Amino acid sequence: MSLSILHPGLLTTVQDLGRPGYQQAGVPVGGALDAVALRVANLLVGNPAGAAGLEITLQGPRLRFDAGTLLALIGADLSPTLDGQPIGMNRPVWAPAGAELAFGAPRAGCRAYLAVAGGVAVAPVLGSRATYLRAGLGGWHGRALRTGDALPMGEPSPIGQRLLAELPENQFAISQATWTPGPQLCPVPRPNPVIRAVRGPEYGQFAAASQRALWEEPFAITAAADRMGYRLQGPPLVRLTDAELLSSAVTYGTVQVPPGGQPIVLLADRQTTGGYPRLAQAITADFGALAQAAPGQALRFREVTLAEAQALYLAQERAILALQRGIWLRFA
DSSP states (O other), rough: EEEEEEEEOOOEEOOOSSSTTGGGGGGGOOOOOHHHHHHHHHHHHTOOOTEEEEEEEESOOEEEEEEEEEEEEEEEEEEEETTTOOOSSOOEEOOOOTOEEESSSEEEEEEEEETTOOOOOOOBBTBBBBOOOGGTTTBBTTTTOTTEEEEEEEOHHHHHHHHHHHTSSOTTTTOOOSOOOOOOTTTOOOSSSSSEEOOTTTGGGGGGGHHHHHHHHHHHEEEESSSSEEEEEOOOOOOOOOOOOOEEEEOOOOEETTTTTEEEOOOOTOOHHHHHHHOOOOOGGGGGHHHOOTOEEEEEEEEHHHHHHHHHHHHHHHHHHHHHHHHHHHHH
């Protein structure tokens, strides 16, 4: 079974949950920017949560399924259609052999995630199928997808086959489930999101006015935005010392401030260490909101405590586990 690329869209890559364990060698974890969206999409087609799917950015591709396929789309609503027929987000959908998936105008969000039953079965590199574009590593030949590519797909799991059996139509017609996960796992992406964050290690090195600005002022996402991070534009953030810093670990959501005073928020393909002061750290539960923000929008940061960040993360993980268990109990 294969998935043929008829048009690649703006930026479509193969992603899974990344390749942890190699940061000491300078290899970032990478993986899906909105990992929760990919995990949920995989569960809806009976895959392990970490199976590889497609990350689709703003302008979607046009794809053809060479065999009948169970699919799910989570994240940005990019007006998806199958053979010209609008289909729903956040649910299992059956695409018969030869069906073409296409996208129209973005309605909400920046990145959609396509999971197919059996997963996208490209060869793993360093234990992951994620595409790391800057190094040409993983995914499909280490690059974004192009017209004419044909991606192999794995075999559906028994749960995926049971999910398919529950759909109302036959194998020759498009059909989709009427149920979806709750809004906690499938939120409608909002423009100009509020991102919750904790204070970073160098927070105390910034002037009081800059500390207040971080929590009170909007920061626009500039055109210098990619999977490595967003350069933001807002009130200059002033550091009280010119002392050099030793390069230290950074992670997804780290807010660094270069000498010019305009912050950078790092994303999945960020470098593994950095020498700029770390003013704040976005919380894990809001990584999806970060991933769904687009250039031209603005971010606001809201301070939370470490305990609050941990509670929000655990609540998110419990919701994913509840969905996984519910699907397993109903369809295993």
